[in-house]
Amino acid sequence: MKNKIILMLFFLITIKNFAQIISGKITYKVTKEYNTESESYKFFKSQNPDCFYDELADEISYEMQFSNKQYLFYAVIDNLSNIRCADKILTVLGTMNPDDFNLFNEDTFYRYMHHLGSHLIISKKPYEWIITEETKTIQNFTCYKAxxxxxxDLGDEVKTNTHIVWFTPDLPFSYGPGNYYGLPGVILEANNMGGKYTYGASKIELNIENPKLENNIKKLKEISKEITLEEYMKM
Known part of the structure; x- marks a missing residue:
């Protein structure tokens, strides 16, 4: 009941702010914590030694272009010193590779990827978020923790992974970095406790033109086969 009341308050704030902000671009940086003693870390580093360097996360950023109806989230690798590491970002950081995109269009969240020779856009349902009253300030915006x-299910055992995000109802759109969306406000920070990485907003530009946003989303949908996440997991 308490969570429903909080959601209603956020909804009212969103309605109030909706007419004020119609578009924007948010830049995110990634921080990563490594368990250097883990077997997985040692294995992946042995396979990709040139890509496990401290500056890799600093050289990569992510951008989210958005309007009041859609958004596109993607990696920016212009400053990558070792371009051969571009397709190793998922392995090293746990975040999206440059060839993948997240997009929101017609009230549906999609993940675009090139898989086994096919272009796919995979529809995904939002997480069932629990919103708290805890707040902190990010880039001068008051954010709430969810x-x-x-x-x-790993077959022989079941593990849990806690995803923690901070969103602001002052940016009244259900968008966010990575696979995170579905809250009554833009997510400015997202932490995958299992992967030990964090997306954090480093720059926010509001009410700017994103002339390629609609066309880019249209092109991705035109060249891709649309499937559900459940269908993708069976491939």
Whole structure:
């Protein structure tokens, strides 16, 4: 009941602010915590030694272009000193590779990827977020903490992964970095406790023109086969 009341308050704030902000671009930086003693870290580093360097996360940023109806989230690798590491970002940081995109269009969230020779856009349902009253300030915006506990069935055992995000109702759109969306405000920080990485907003530009946004989303949808996440997991 308490969570429903909080959601209603955010909804009212969103309605109030909706007419004031119609577009923008948010730049995110990624920080990563490594468990250098883990077997997975040692294995991946042995396979990709040139890409496990401290500055890799600093050289990569992510951008989210958005309007009041859609958004596109993607990696920016212009400053990558070792371009051969571009397709290793998922392995090293746990975040999206440059060839992948997240997009929101017609009230549906999609993940675009090139998989086994096919262009796919995979529809995905939002997490079942739990919103708290805890707040902090990010880039001069008051943000609220929300979290979701993901259950992962590994066959012989079940693990959980807690996803923690901070969103602001002052930017009244259900968008966010990576696979995070579905809250009554833009997510400015997202932490994957299982992967130990964090997306953090480093620059926010509001009411700017994103002339290629609609065309880019249209092109991705035109060249891709649309499937559900459940269908993708069976491939």
């Amino acid at each position: 979290y979701f506990i993901e259950t992962i």
